[in-house]
Amino acid sequence: MNTARDHYDQQLASVYSWMAGDPEAALKRNHDLFRQLEIGSSPLGGIAVDLGAGSGFQSIPLAELGFSVVAVDFCAALLSELSDRASNLTIHTIHDDILNFSQYLEEQVQVVVCMGDTLTHLESLSSLQSLLLSVKSALATSGKLVLTFRDYVSTEPHGAARFIPVRSDESTILTCFLEYHEKVVEVYDLLYQKEGDRWVLNTSSYRKLRLDKSWVCDQLQKLELKVIQNEIINGMICIVAQKSKS
Numbered sequence: 717m718n719t720a721r722d723h724y725d726q727q728l729a730s731v732y733s734w735m736a737g738d739p740e741a742a743l744k745r746n747h748d749l750f751r752q753l754e755i756g757s758s759p760l761g762g763i764a765v766d767l768g769a770g771s772g773f774q775s776i777p778l779a780e781l782g783f784s785v786v787a788v789d790f791c792a793a794l795l796s797e798l799s800d801r802a803s804n805l806t807i808h809t810i811h812d813d814i815l816n817f818s819q820y821l822e823e824q825v826q827v828v829v830c831m832g833d834t835l836t837h838l839e840s841l842s843s844l845q846s847l848l849l850s851v852k853s854a855l856a857t858s859g860k861l862v863l864t865f866r867d868y869v870s871t872e873p874h875g876a877a878r879f880i881p882v883r884s885d886e887s888t889i890l891t892c893f894l895e896y897h898e899k900v901v902e903v904y905d906l907l908y909q910k911e912g913d914r915w916v917l918n919t920s921s922y923r924k925l926r927l928d929k930s931w932v933c934d935q936l937q938k939l940e941l942k943v944i945q946n947e948i949i950n951g952m953i954c955i956v957a958q959k960s961k962s
């Protein structure tokens with residue numbers, strides 16, 4: 717098993733955007749989602765922080781909606797893809813752990829997003845609690861937090877249902893195998909790539925937290941971050957919380 721950081725550096729970063737399919741469709745989907753969630757309806761824009769920004773599927777729409785974006789990720793290769801894709805947009809990339817994001821802010825921010833299942837990559841529930849505490853301090857009054865993550869709790873696949881064909885084309889095949897434990901899911905990525913006339917297999921695994929959405933909502937409420945939305949959107953749990961007071 718690898719750490720999530722090593723897993724991205726050594727295997728997933730090279731195929732991450734390919735795995736996501738059509739990048740324009742992913743950007744549009746998030747643009748539409750932010751509009752639907754009324755993120756970016758303020759005429760003044762402000763600062764948005766993207767935690768686990770990857771190759772920019774949230775940072776770019778946020779910048780297009782008028783935010784000055786701080787994009788944090790510990791994978792340099794994905795941040796470099798983000799910068800290439802972002803051209804003239806106001807996106808400041810930070811190569812660091814998302815747990816350190818607040819060190820890079822000089823003022824309170826209007827929006828924090830942590831989307832695309834990044835939250836489940838944290839090592840423990842206590843890391844998530846510290847992250848949420850930092851988010852609370854970073855947000856200005858009325859600022860919003862958007863979380864999206866996969867539901868690894870309400871159902872547990874068995875047998876062959878644990879093999880997920882992620883994507884394939886003539887030169888690459890990515891299959892995921894999920895091994896469920898009590899508190900975590902071990903995710904094995906099986907990556908076949910064509911070299912000449914033979915297929916070469918690379919395997920790597922890392923752990924994801926099985927995050928219970930009710931537990932996440934409770935943590936937010938304890939911090940006086942009011943949950944204003946809690947639903948399934950694009951196959952992921954989507955929770956939006958708003959800071960009511962400092």
Ligand SMILES: C[S@@+](CC[C@H](N)C(=O)[O-])C[C@H]1O[C@@H](n2cnc3c(N)ncnc32)[C@H](O)[C@@H]1O
Nearest residue numbers: 768769770773789790791813814831832834837
């Ligand atoms: C599943 S990807 C999501 C990327 C992007 N948000 C999206 O939806 O396409 C998770 C991202 O979070 C990053 N990541 C995971 N844990 C992190 C941490 N503790 N600190 C910084 N980046 C992290 C990974 O490098 C990866 O880019």
